[in-house]
Amino acid sequence: GLVDDPCAIDISDALQDAMSTLGVTRETPGLCVLTDAGYAIVDGNTTECCIRTIERITGCSISDGSLLPVHRSVDKPLWFVIFDNETKDCVYAVYENGAFTATKVNIDGENATTSDGWNAMKTALGSDAFSIITIANAWSYGAPDNFLKCSEFHNHICPGLSSGYLIAEYIGENYPLGAGESYTWIGCPNWCKEDAIQVLLDLTPGKKSLVVKQRPGELFVKEKPFAGILIIWNDTTKLGRGVAFQYDWGETCNLSDVNLSDFKPSGGKANPLFWTTRIKASFGLLPYIGQPDMFVSPASDEFNVTSEQLNQVKMAGVDPYVELGVVEPTEVRGDFDGDGRVTSADALILLQAAVGKITL
Ligand SMILES: [Zn+2]
Structure with a gap:
């Protein structure tokens, strides 16, 4: 009853x-x-x-x-x-x-x-x-209710989630939306932060307002890895502006008294250090989650974004940092004919150069 x-x-x-x-x-x-x-x-x-x-x-x-x-x-x-x-x-x-x-x-x-x-x-x-x-x-x-809300969705708290909370705060403070404007977030490289950004800014992969792509050589390699690119699109003028961000993992480590390398200890998840480092850094960041300026900073000047570029950065195989001119394209070693691949055609050019038939 x-x-x-x-x-x-x-x-x-x-x-x-x-x-x-x-x-x-x-x-x-x-x-x-x-x-x-x-x-x-x-x-x-x-x-x-x-x-x-x-x-x-x-x-x-x-x-x-x-x-x-x-x-x-x-x-x-x-x-x-x-x-x-x-x-x-x-x-x-x-x-x-x-x-x-x-x-x-x-x-x-x-x-x-x-x-x-x-x-x-x-x-x-x-x-x-x-x-x-x-x-x-x-x-x-x-911890603030909206921080716990992020942790409910992500189903744990980690320093990565906290970095996303800080980035969302930084965006809100420094890039408030004007009339007709909307955000697109390119999480590159993506880590736990994207789940806080989804919750706080309602940017989601399903609605194509959040795109994630991996990028080697950033997270747990650099003290200040690239975190992503914010695009502010104006649907009235059909033009956007963008800015790349970096996130200070070094500062996270200093404040939490952990080593960057301990995030990837030998043995991985089987090593308790994998977990205790994350727990320590999670709690170490709690006093600072209202202070995004301590961790988040622009990694580029603001740049213009065309509708063509906005489409391109979402495509598979496109490096958004290269597409938007934040970094130079990486040259492929051994790619003598410049087609982006190393093939027998390149080997032939190298052999011709070696015997003095041509110069590179
Ligand atoms: Zn996480």
Whole structure:
């Protein structure tokens, strides 16, 4: 009937159990819930109804900013975590094979930056560890609601996501839109930042207002890699202007006391350093996420963009920095006839030069 939760799955008992394990009630201040309810599917049914149950049992709510629905694929199991800011304890409950399995673990942010701390939390929380540790601790820190909104979509916080937040702030402060204008963001090279830019500026690949392309030799190579190109298109004059940005990863490392090389440690994700470096840098940036000028700067003068160029930069195989004149095209070594490829025709030219028949 209507008095019960008209929900495909009743998670109230699991929530009550988790509250008891934590020793809290819905009156306890400083509680926060993370869940993928609303995204997960249980027995073929959607799970948004669980949000109301969570609000009723825990007292946490979306409108208070204490219930954070975390984006997950529909093929992931339903889970929730209740976090107690007082103790930094949490209870994580996952619904699989018709039952909830609950685990209690302390996710203190400082401890999460150590190998031992991370390993213990990873053992308890499995593949949701990084999401839960970073988002719960950022919430505990008092991160802005729209920053948490980005983390819900991206399903974790990392220094890359924070860089996107900072870039969106920088754009808003320095390149406000005039009448008839709209943004296109070319994320090149793309990294986690694009997910914050999508959320904050509503620039999306589907609407072609956000285009992503990889570019070697930038991220985790340079202290200040290229981050992307902003194009401000004026639909009245049919002309655009653009500017390239760089992002200061070196400053991120200095402020967080991490090494740039530790973002790519030997062993990759199997090495706890991969995760602890990201956690450390995530928390290290939190005090500065309102200060984009510290990290974001133009990598070019402003330039004009034609409608032809706006189309071209979105095409496969086009380097947007070359197309828009920010960098010179790279010469292909050994390409003597200048067709952009190294073929037998080039070998022939080289041989002719070697025997003195021609000069290069
Ligand atoms: Zn990320």
